[in-house]
Amino acid sequence: MPIEIPTLNIAALTPFLAVTVTAFVVMFFELFVNDKRILGYLSLLGLAVAAISSVMLLGVSPAPAFQEMAISDGYALVLNLIFIVTAALSILISLSYLGDRALQRGEYYALLLFSTGGMMLMGAATDLIVVFMGLEIMSIALYVLAAFNRRKMGSGEAGMKYFILGAFASAFFLYGVALVYGATGSTNLSAIGNWFTSGGGDLTDPIALVGLSLLLVGFAFKIAAVPFQWWTPDVYQGAPTSVTAFMSVGAKAAGFAALVRLLMVSFGQAFTLDWQIAVAALAVVTMTGGNIAALAQKDIKRMLAFSSIAHAGYILVGVVPGTIDGVQAVLFYLMGYAFMNIGAFAVVAVLEHRVAISSAIEEYAGLAARKPLLAAAMLLFMVSLTGLPPFVGFWGKLYVFRAAVEANMSWLAVVGVINSAISAFYYLGVVVQMYMRPAAATEDGEEVVPISLSGPVTITLAVAVIITVILGIWPTPLVNLTSLAVFG
Amino acid sequence: MLEQVPVSHYLLLSAILFSIGAGGVLIRRNVIIVLMCIEMMMNAVNLTFITFSRYLDSATGQIFVFMIMAVAAVEVAVGLALLVELNRHKQSVNIDDFNALKG
Amino acid sequence: MLQEFEFLGVLGAITLTIPVVTLIIAWLLRPKKPNPAKQETYESGIKTIGDTWVQFKAQYYIYAIIFVVFDIEAVFLFPFAVALRQLPLYSLIWAIVFIVLLFDGLLYGWRKGALHWN
Numbered sequence: 001m002p003i004e005i006p007t008l009n010i011a012a013l014t015p016f017l018a019v020t021v022t023a024f025v026v027m028f029f030e031l032f033v034n035d036k037r038i039l040g041y042l043s044l045l046g047l048a049v050a051a052i053s054s055v056m057l058l059g060v061s062p063a064p065a066f067q068e069m070a071i072s073d074g075y076a077l078v079l080n081l082i083f084i085v086t087a088a089l090s091i092l093i094s095l096s097y098l099g100d101r102a103l104q105r106g107e108y109y110a111l112l113l114f115s116t117g118g119m120m121l122m123g124a125a126t127d128l129i130v131v132f133m134g135l136e137i138m139s140i141a142l143y144v145l146a147a148f149n150r151r152k153m154g155s156g157e158a159g160m161k162y163f164i165l166g167a168f169a170s171a172f173f174l175y176g177v178a179l180v181y182g183a184t185g186s187t188n189l190s191a192i193g194n195w196f197t198s199g200g201g202d203l204t205d206p207i208a209l210v211g212l213s214l215l216l217v218g219f220a221f222k223i224a225a226v227p228f229q230w231w232t233p234d235v236y237q238g239a240p241t242s243v244t245a246f247m248s249v250g251a252k253a254a255g256f257a258a259l260v261r262l263l264m265v266s267f268g269q270a271f272t273l274d275w276q277i278a279v280a281a282l283a284v285v286t287m288t289g290g291n292i293a294a295l296a297q298k299d300i301k302r303m304l305a306f307s308s309i310a311h312a313g314y315i316l317v318g319v320v321p322g323t324i325d326g327v328q329a330v331l332f333y334l335m336g337y338a339f340m341n342i343g344a345f346a347v348v349a350v351l352e353h354r355v356a357i358s359s360a361i362e363e364y365a366g367l368a369a370r371k372p373l374l375a376a377a378m379l380l381f382m383v384s385l386t387g388l389p390p391f392v393g394f395w396g397k398l399y400v401f402r403a404a405v406e407a408n409m410s411w412l413a414v415v416g417v418i419n420s421a422i423s424a425f426y427y428l429g430v431v432v433q434m435y436m437r438p439a440a441a442t443e444d445g446e447e448v449v450p451i452s453l454s455g456p457v458t459i460t461l462a463v464a465v466i467i468t469v470i471l472g473i474w475p476t477p478l479v480n481l482t483s484l485a486v487f488g
Numbered sequence: 489m490l491e492q493v494p495v496s497h498y499l500l501l502s503a504i505l506f507s508i509g510a511g512g513v514l515i516r517r518n519v520i521i522v523l524m525c526i527e528m529m530m531n532a533v534n535l536t537f538i539t540f541s542r543y544l545d546s547a548t549g550q551i552f553v554f555m556i557m558a559v560a561a562v563e564v565a566v567g568l569a570l571l572v573e574l575n576r577h578k579q580s581v582n583i584d585d586f587n588a589l590k591g
Numbered sequence: 592m593l594q595e596f597e598f599l600g601v602l603g604a605i606t607l608t609i610p611v612v613t614l615i616i617a618w619l620l621r622p623k624k625p626n627p628a629k630q631e632t633y634e635s636g637i638k639t640i641g642d643t644w645v646q647f648k649a650q651y652y653i654y655a656i657i658f659v660v661f662d663i664e665a666v667f668l669f670p671f672a673v674a675l676r677q678l679p680l681y682s683l684i685w686a687i688v689f690i691v692l693l694f695d696g697l698l699y700g701w702r703k704g705a706l707h708w709n
C-alpha cells in the first residue's frame with residue numbers, strides 16, 4: 001500500500017525558508033571567512049529577500065502549506081515584516097556593538113536568523129505542533145544569544161536564567177497542548193475551533209479548560225506578562241544590548257502572533273466574556289505592575305525591561321475585544337514599538353562604553369551638552385514610548401484603546417491612559433537627566449570616555465528616528481498595511 | 489491483560505510526574521538536577537500524548553512526541569553548554585551563586 | 592485488578608531469589624584464606640594516583656552534547672526507513688536534505704575543533 005505524500009506548497013513559506021537557508025549559509029561561511037562583518041551584511045541580504053517575498057505573497061491569495069500546518073495569510077505576512085524590521089535593525093546595531101567588544105562571530109548572525117525564522121513560523125503556524133517548533137527554534141537561539149558575551153559573567157547568567165525559566169514555561173505550554181489534544185482530538189487550530197462550534201465541545205470541559213489555561217501561561221511567559229515576568233529584568237540587563245533590543249520586540253511580537261491566532265481561530269467562538277475578563281485582568285496587572293516597578297529602576301536596561309512589560313500590557317488591551325480591528329491595532333502597535341524601542345536600545349548600545357560597561361541612568365547626565373543629536377534622538381524615543389503625539393507611539397496606543405472602547409470595555413482604556421501617565425515619570429526622568437543635570441565631574445587625570453558613533457548603528461538610529469516621526473505625523477501607510485492582516 | 493489499565497491511570501501518573509518535575513525545578517538549587525527535572529516534565533507530557541494518541545486512535549500525538557524528544561535533546565545540549573561556560577567564571581553549579589544581576 | 596499484576600510479583604521474586612541464592616552458595620563453598628594482596632580494591636590492577644573523585648574535563652561534555660543531538664536523528668530516520676518501500680522515490684530527497692543539514696552541523700563542530708581531544 002503506497003503512502004500518499006501530500007502537496008507541501010513550499011512557496012507559501014518562502015520568507016521563512018529564505019531566512020533559514022541564509023542562516024545555514026552564514027554558519028557554513030563562518031568557517032572560512034575571516035572578516036565576520038561580511039556575514040552580518042549577508043544576513044541583511046537574506047532578510048531583504050524574505051521581505052521582498054513577503055510583500056509579493058501579500059498579493060497572492062493565502063494558501064495552506066504542509067497539510068494545513070501553516071499558512072501564508074495577510075496576518076502572517078504582516079508579522080513577517082515586523083520580524084524582518086526587528087532583525088535588520090538589531091543586526092545593524094550588532095555590527096557596531098560586537099565589533100567594539102571583539103565579539104564579532106558568524107554564529108551570532110546565524111543564531112539571530114534562526115531565531116527570526118522561528119518567529120516567522122509562529123506567525124504562520126495553524127497547528128500547535130508548528131507553534132511549538134517555532135517557539136523552540138526562536139527561544140533556543142535566544143538563550144544562546146543572551147549568553148553570547150563570554151567575557152562577562154552577567155551575560156552567561158542571563159542566558160542560564162532565561163534558559164531554565166524558558167524551558168520551564170515550554171513544559172507548561174506542552175502540557176497545555178497535550179490536554180487540549182486529549183479533549184478535542186486534534187492539534188490543528190481550526191479543527192479545535194470546529195470542536196467548539198459543531199463538535200459538541202464547550203469550555204466547561206475541564207480538560208480543555210486546564211489545557212487552555214496552561215497554553216495561556218506559556219504565552220504569558222514569552223510576552224513577559226505579569227505574573228510571569230520575573231526573568232525579564234535580569235535577562236535584559238545581562239544580555240548584550242543588541243540582543244536585548246532584538247528580543248524585547250521580536251520575542252514579544254512572536255508570542256503575541258501565536259497567542260492571537262490561537263484565541264481568534266481556535267477559541268474564537270468560545271472566547272466568551274469570562275475569558276475576556278481573564279485576559280483583561282492580565283492586561284491590567286501587566287500594565288500596572290510593569291510601570292510601577294519601572295519607576296524604581298536605576299539602570300536603563302532594567303528600566304526598559306519593565307517598560308517592555310508595561311507595553312505587553314497595552315498590547316493585551318488590543319487582544320481583549322477579540323475583533324479583527326483589535327488584531328490590526330495590535331500589529332500597528334508592534335510595528336511602531338519595533339522602531340521606537342530598538343531606537344532607544346541603539347542609544348543605550350552606543351553609550352555603553354568599553355572600559356567600564358555600565359548602563360546606569362545617572363551616566364546620561366549632561367548628554368545633551370556632549371552629544372546633542374544623540375540626546376535629541378533619545379528624547380524622541382522616550383516621548384514616543386510614553387505615547388504622546390506627534391509620534392508613532394501615540395497612534396499605537398490610540399488604536400489599541402479605541403478597539404477596547406468599541407467592544408464596550410471603556411474602563412480598560414481608562415486604565416491604559418492612567419498607566420501611560422505613570423510611565424511619563426520614568427521616561428521623562430531620562431530626559432531630565434540628559435538635559436537638566438550637569439555631567440558628573442571627572443576626577444583629576446581621568447579622561448572623559450569619548451562616545452563614538454560608527455556607521456551601522458547610525459543607520460539604525462536614523463531609520464528609527466525618521467520612521468517614528470513620519471508615522472507619527474502620517475500613520476496612514478502603516479494603517480493600510482495592517483488592514484491587510486486578515487486570517488486566511 | 490495489561491490493556492485493561494484505564495486511561496485515567498496513565499493520565500494521573502503523568503500528572504504526578506509533571507508535578508514532581510515542576511516542584512523540583514522550583515526547589516532544587518543544583519542546575520544539573522534542575523535540568524533533569526525539566527526533562528522529567530517533558531517526558532510526563534510525552535506520556536500524556538501517547539496515552540491520548542492510543543485512546544483517540546490518532547497518530548498526531550506520537551508525531552508530537554518525536555518533536556518533543558528532539559527539542560528536549562537540543563535543550564539539554566544548550567543547557568549543558570551554558571553551564572560549562574558559566575562554570576569557567578564561577579566554579580559552581582548552584583543556582584544561588586549566579587547572582588551578578590540585581591535591581 | 593490486582594491479580595492481573597500477579598505475574599509481575601512472581602517475576603520480581605524469582606529475579607531477586609536467583610542472585611541471592613548463587614551468592615550464598617558461593618560463600619558456602621569457597622575456601623577462606625585472606626592475604627593483603629587479595630584484600631585490595633583492585634585485586635589485579637594498579638593503585639589509583641590522587642583522588643578518585645576528579646572533575647571530568649569539560650571536553651567530555653562537548654562530546655556528550657554532540658552525541659545527544661545526533662542520537663535523536665535515529666528517531667526520525669527509523670520511521671522513514673520502516674516505510675521506505677511504500678514511499679514514492681522523491682521522499683528520499685527529503686531524507687537526504689535532513690541528513691545533509693545534520694552533516695552541516697557535524698562539519699561545523701569538526702572545523703571548530705570540538706572533536707579534537709587534547
